[in-house]
Amino acid sequence: MELFCLEKDAIIRAQRDPNIFFDERVLQSLLTVEDRYVPQGPYFKRVQKDIQPFMRRMVATWMLEVCEEEKCEEDVFPLAMNYLDRFLAAVPTRKCYLQLLGAVCLFLASKLKACQPLSARKLCMYTDNSITSQQLLEWELVVLIKLKWNLAAITPLDFIEHILHKLPFPEDRLTLIRKHTQTFITLCATDHSFTMYPPSMIATGCVGAAVCGLQPDQSNQTLWGDNLTELLAKITHTEVDCLKSCQEQIEQLLTSSLKESQQQHQQQQEGRASNKGMQSQNLSCTPTDVRDVNL
Template sequence: MELYCLESDIAVRALPDPNILYDDRVLQSLLTIEDRFLPQCSYFQRVQKDIQPYMRRMVAGWMHEVCEEEKSNEDVFPLAINYLDRFLAVMPTRKSYLQLLGAVCIFLASKLKDCRQLSAETLCMYTDNSITTQELLDWELVVLGKLKWNMASVIPNDFIEHIIRRLPLPKDKLPMVRKHTQTFIALCATDDRLAMNPPSMIATGSLGAAVCGLQLDHSDQRLSRDNLTDLLAKITNTEVDCLRACQEQIERVLTTSLQQGQQDGQETGVRAGNKARKQQDQSSTPTDVRDVNL
């Protein structure tokens, strides 16, 4: 009798382990080591001379769109951004190499977090073949060396399940809260002003913003804004004022992002009309980051 191995395109994940999620020692260990994986400094002032904050936002947006397009594990993008920030904090980099660095960071994060990693060829395609596979592989070793092969970073996503299971949330709302929190975390990763915040603070601030945005306080007074902030601060041993400030900053980033999205939509309509009248040179990448290299 022949045996056939039938592999599905759908990744099968292990079930959450309650022994890990309900053990306070695990959460405490994450809180203890998270600072080791933060950028060593605000690198725009101290390290980078050629790269500006808007360039980082552009390449982060491109990285997010690549991960979304490829349906990568939700941990890949925040982890890739962690690698990007840590590298830029220790290594002066020319702006012409920024997209290559972003591709390498996705490549490494995908290897660590995805059951089916993104190939070098795929990532080069997303740069409109402005980089080669050999360049990507060479830079992979450079990034690994500068990060001292310390790649198992603590990211905000690592805290989500630990925090959610310690909150009085309705079980039927957990998937929605989880999804909104992951969206906020990804949004935070695109904003350089939040890069120096500890992952636990980004996670708690994102979770607080998600719960408030879903208006779950209507069904449980314990989830009112002030009560929720106090509870989240207690869970993660965070100062209430710091957490409140972080959550407010996250909400401002969301507002700015929505306004930018509306503006981009209007500009897209204008560009579509212009395209009908005149052929333009366009990149095949999800986000055109060629302007960074100019």
């Protein structure tokens, strides 16, 4: 009798354990420890002198596109951004090391969450070989020490299933809400204004934004939104006003992100039509060109 190993052909995930979501103690434990992994204070004002918020966003976009290119699990990017924010909140860092730090955070997060972790060689390639494997390994130890080897951080994704389990929707509806919520969480991770928000609040606000955005009956959306907010606030023990503010901020971020994406798309089309082939001489091999940060 022959035995076949399927791990090389496909990623086989374990099924969700319903006992985890029926037991209220699991959610309570997450709420109890989540503050340990939130950066304390606005580090751009108190710690970082050389790094600006737009630089963080550029590197975050690069990290996200690396994850998309490598088809990483959805947990990798938010966890990597948590490492990056916690490190920047503790250690003054020169901007020329920011992409290296982002690569190291992806390296560590993929080891913890991905079935097939990112390799040092690939990460160096995605930086257009602006860093070396030796630098990556050296900085890996530095980040581990500064984070006190505490890598099992709580992220907003850890709360999604606990929240959705308590909502009165059919499974097909929950599947769509889950997909939109994950997208919103990823978007929040690229914006520095959500850095100090508790993961449970970000997750709850993203669920609320996803549900309201998918609500077909616009006439009752205000009443439904208020009832939904109260229900979500009760699930995660969050203040209603704080949750409303967070959800509004998420919706504003989504709107501005969509506008920016449309503008970039139009600019790209205009550039290709008027200047074909001229830009190929100065293109970076990385998904997002972050060479300006390294100058």
